Amino acid sequence: MSCVRVVLRTRPSPRFAESQIDINPTDKTVNIRLKEHNQKEIVNNQVTEWSFKVDGSLHNTNQEMVYRETAREVVSRTLDGYNGTIMCYGQTGAGKSYTMTGSTENFSERGIIPRVLEQVFHDIEERVEQDITVRVSYLEIYNESLCDLCAMPACQAIDKQLSIMDERGMVSVKGLTCQLVSSQEEALTKLFEGEMNRAVACHTLNKKSSRSHCIFTLYIESRSKTITNSKYTMSKLNLVDLAGSERLGKATSEGQVEREATYINKSLSFLEQAVIALADRRREHVPFRQSKLTHVLKDAIGGNCNTVLIANIIGETEQIEETLSTLRFAARMACVPVNPVPIELHDPQRTVKDLEKEIRLLKNELAMHDILANRKKVSYEPLLEHQVAEIQSQVRRYLDGSLNEITLANVRQIQEVFAQFKVIFLQQEEEVEANLRQKFSLQERRKGPSLDVIQKAGSTENEVVLAGELERDGFGLGLAPTSSKLYLSPVVTAKKNRNKKTLKDSASKRERPGSPQLRESPFVGEGGQREHDVTSVASEVSEQLNRSNTPPMPAVAFEAFKAERGSEINRIFKENKLIYKEKQTKAIELAKHINTLKQEIDVAREALEAKTKKRQEQGEFMSSEGQMVIDEEEYCFLLRMRELQSQYRLHYEELRDIKAEVQWCQHQVNLCRQRLVSEFGTWYAEAYQVPSENAPANSITTASPVVAHPAVGKTQPLVEGEQEKLERIHVELMTENPDAMAFYEAKARIERKHNYTKAAAQNQTKNMKEDNIPTCAVGNRLPKQIIVPH
Numbered sequence: 001m002s003c004v005r006v007v008l009r010t011r012p013s014p015r016f017a018e019s020q021i022d023i024n025p026t027d028k029t030v031n032i033r034l035k036e037h038n039q040k041e042i043v044n045n046q047v048t049e050w051s052f053k054v055d056g057s058l059h060n061t062n063q064e065m066v067y068r069e070t071a072r073e074v075v076s077r078t079l080d081g082y083n084g085t086i087m088c089y090g091q092t093g094a095g096k097s098y099t100m101t102g103s104t105e106n107f108s109e110r111g112i113i114p115r116v117l118e119q120v121f122h123d124i125e126e127r128v129e130q131d132i133t134v135r136v137s138y139l140e141i142y143n144e145s146l147c148d149l150c151a152m153p154a155c156q157a158i159d160k161q162l163s164i165m166d167e168r169g170m171v172s173v174k175g176l177t178c179q180l181v182s183s184q185e186e187a188l189t190k191l192f193e194g195e196m197n198r199a200v201a202c203h204t205l206n207k208k209s210s211r212s213h214c215i216f217t218l219y220i221e222s223r224s225k226t227i228t229n230s231k232y233t234m235s236k237l238n239l240v241d242l243a244g245s246e247r248l249g250k251a252t253s254e255g256q257v258e259r260e261a262t263y264i265n266k267s268l269s270f271l272e273q274a275v276i277a278l279a280d281r282r283r284e285h286v287p288f289r290q291s292k293l294t295h296v297l298k299d300a301i302g303g304n305c306n307t308v309l310i311a312n313i314i315g316e317t318e319q320i321e322e323t324l325s326t327l328r329f330a331a332r333m334a335c336v337p338v339n340p341v342p343i344e345l346h347d348p349q350r351t352v353k354d355l356e357k358e359i360r361l362l363k364n365e366l367a368m369h370d371i372l373a374n375r376k377k378v379s380y381e382p383l384l385e386h387q388v389a390e391i392q393s394q395v396r397r398y399l400d401g402s403l404n405e406i407t408l409a410n411v412r413q414i415q416e417v418f419a420q421f422k423v424i425f426l427q428q429e430e431e432v433e434a435n436l437r438q439k440f441s442l443q444e445r446r447k448g449p450s451l452d453v454i455q456k457a458g459s460t461e462n463e464v465v466l467a468g469e470l471e472r473d474g475f476g477l478g479l480a481p482t483s484s485k486l487y488l489s490p491v492v493t494a495k496k497n498r499n500k501k502t503l504k505d506s507a508s509k510r511e512r513p514g515s516p517q518l519r520e521s522p523f524v525g526e527g528g529q530r531e532h533d534v535t536s537v538a539s540e541v542s543e544q545l546n547r548s549n550t551p552p553m554p555a556v557a558f559e560a561f562k563a564e565r566g567s568e569i570n571r572i573f574k575e576n577k578l579i580y581k582e583k584q585t586k587a588i589e590l591a592k593h594i595n596t597l598k599q600e601i602d603v604a605r606e607a608l609e610a611k612t613k614k615r616q617e618q619g620e621f622m623s624s625e626g627q628m629v630i631d632e633e634e635y636c637f638l639l640r641m642r643e644l645q646s647q648y649r650l651h652y653e654e655l656r657d658i659k660a661e662v663q664w665c666q667h668q669v670n671l672c673r674q675r676l677v678s679e680f681g682t683w684y685a686e687a688y689q690v691p692s693e694n695a696p697a698n699s700i701t702t703a704s705p706v707v708a709h710p711a712v713g714k715t716q717p718l719v720e721g722e723q724e725k726l727e728r729i730h731v732e733l734m735t736e737n738p739d740a741m742a743f744y745e746a747k748a749r750i751e752r753k754h755n756y757t758k759a760a761a762q763n764q765t766k767n768m769k770e771d772n773i774p775t776c777a778v779g780n781r782l783p784k785q786i787i788v789p790h
């Protein structure tokens with residue numbers, strides 16, 4: 001069994017205590033040594049050297065490396081249906097928030113959460129055969145209170161409606177906003193929104209110290225688009241940024257900050273206790289309910305959850321005690337066993353729906369058999385009262401010989417016939433037994449059989465009662481009266497032969513003249529070509545049924561589909577992808593060219609400005625017409641500037657058009673992809689007898705998936721200043737990493753929202769002060785006054 005993965009990350013520092021902290025990536029150890037200046041903390045004979053095992057160490061590494069080392073694998077597995085947790089632990093200021101969230105200003109310094117969202121949405125695009133939905137929540141635990149960072153406004157959500165639910169080992173927070181997000185940008189917006197609501201404070205070790213534990217959770221639900229069953233996976237990925245442990249004296253915090261630190265340290269100590277209990281396999285009880293943090297994380301540490309702990313340290317001599325404490329915690333976590341299993345669930349509503357569809361399908365199948373057998377419309381509904389009475393009468397008439405054959409058209413009728421036989425049989429059995437008892441008791445009253453006689457007869461008392469009748473003055477196995485034999489015979493025969501009957505016997509019985517016969521199978525006995533045709537249809541039907549029982553793996557079937565029936569759409573899909581890639585490359589090249597132009601403009605502008613400044617310093621010349629006189633060099637600079645600017649505008653407009661085309665192509669590729677999957681679904685349903693309603697929705701109605709060129713609207717002229725800067729960032733980002741777009745867009749959106757809310761609040765306060773009338777914001781507009789009725 002594996003254990004929690006532990007990775008060490010150091011915060012870069014020019015004062016890194018190399019003589020005390022030895023990080024050894026080869027044998028995956030971290031060795032710590034206390035030195036003389038720590039001596040005051042060392043008691044005589046106390047251990048001064050420690051060695052800790054880690055699964056990885058990240059010393060002076062960038063955010064991308066950290067992500068690859070700690071999160072990438074966990075995220076992939078979460079999409080496969082496994083739960084996951086990535087947790088940052090360490091002293092205050094050690095870089096936990098930097099690792100988990102990172103910078104919200106700088107794309108390259110983004111932390112694990114934004115990268116997780118990036119990977120999740122990329123992977124979802126790749127997994128065309130799965131229908132995956134993503135929800136996110138952002139929970140804060142501040143001073144033992146739960147706060148929903150995604151609720152608006154967050155402070156209102158503190159502990160009001162939030163409570164921890166713990167059902168069958170699965171923990172959830174009741175009342176916590178779990179929002180559905182359909183894109184990376186949307187998810188990032190939620191993250192940034194939550195970040196703005198976090199409780200932070202300033203102390204000596206960290207200017208923006210998180211005063212709370214924060215858990216950003218992704219809930220991933222995945223259903224197959226190709227296999228139609230009620231099974232689906234539901235996994236959770238917890239991204240935990242713990243508040244930093246801090247020694248009160250060291251962080252020089254006071255007042256509110258000190259009180260927060262007390263709460264933080266207490267909850268971290270409870271976390272450690274829970275971890276110790278989890279690591280001890282003999283312990284049955286783990287104290288999860290001691291604090292909100294441990295309770296919320298009950299299903300997120302070890303167990304069936306892929307867990308990674310990032311131990312953040314500040315590798316400086318003054319912080320060596322905290323480093324030791326962090327490594328001790330990490331060592332404990334490394335002993336917590338992990339046994340991941342995918343979380344597969346069944347959707348009961350879907351099961352019912354599937355069964356209903358199955359019934360419909362089988363009814364159709366039955367109808368088809370009836371048509372093939374030339375049978376008139378047969379009802380398969382439950383029998384009505386008069387139909388049951390009719391069968392009862394047929395059975396009685398059949399038994400007394402007045403009816404030669406019972407008419408049977410469906411299984412319900414057969415079952416009813418048997419039921420009626422059983423009723424009659426039981427009735428007669430009772431009558432016979434009653435008869436015999438009566439006779440036996442009469443005999444007994446006259447003269448009871450001696451034990452000896454019974455033993456001679458070699459029978460049990462009961463059998464004697466049933467089989468014999470008194471002959472003169474003794475009891476023996478004399479001839480039973482015809483009346484009793486007639487009734488006894490079926491009883492005894494049924495009892496004796498109950499288990500001996502063979503199929504062959506019953507077949508031969510059926511052939512006996514006069515014995516009851518079931519109607520012959522429609523495929524038997526009609527002879528000639530028809531029999532052959534019908535048999536082959538039947539075998540085809542049964543073959544199809546067999547096939548439908550064991551459809552091949554969808555991935556295999558998908559390949560077959562792409563090679564055969566779906567080859568055309570697959571070809572178009574590939575071609576479209578190619579066109580899309582070409583357009584994308586063109587856009588990137590053009591963007592690079594624009595960047596070069598921009599740099600040239602900057603150089604030319606600088607030169608021109610220098611030249612102009614020099615001219616102004618020397619004194620300006622005016623022509624007789626009152627125009628400014630400039631020398632040839634400045635004139636050339638000016639021309640060059642204009643030329644470059646016009647080229648920039650031209651190419652920029654071209655880039656806009658191409659970007660629109662790229663988007664259009666991407667849209668078409670997506671349509672093609674959906675169509676491919678949807679047609680595959682239909683084909684799969686037909687080929688393997690899966691109900692077509694269960695097949696992937698055939699939602700694509702686009703006549704042609706071939707790429708067409710959209711009409712591109714006029715682009716805006718180049719605007720200098722902020723707008724230009726923003727556009728340039730966009731161009732740069734497009735060339736480097738298209739995902740940065742989502743990141744900055746989300747950030748900008750949250751900033752706009754934040755500014756708007758702030759402005760609205762200020763305006764409101766101002767208005768209230770001026771008029772003493774409360775105001776409110778409506779939609780996107782600035783607040784309007786509303787008069788509150790008295």
Ligand SMILES: Nc1ncnc2c1ncn2[C@@H]1O[C@H](COP(=O)(O)OP(=O)(O)OP(=O)(O)O)[C@@H](O)[C@H]1O
Nearest residue numbers: 011012092093094095096097098206209210243244
């Ligand atoms: N690997 C790193 N590279 C660059 N800067 C870092 C790194 N780690 C941390 N920092 C910087 O150190 C400061 C403290 O980091 P951060 O806020 O992430 O610490 P923390 O462990 O979350 O602290 P607290 O528990 O008090 O919230 C921040 O300004 C952050 O930008």
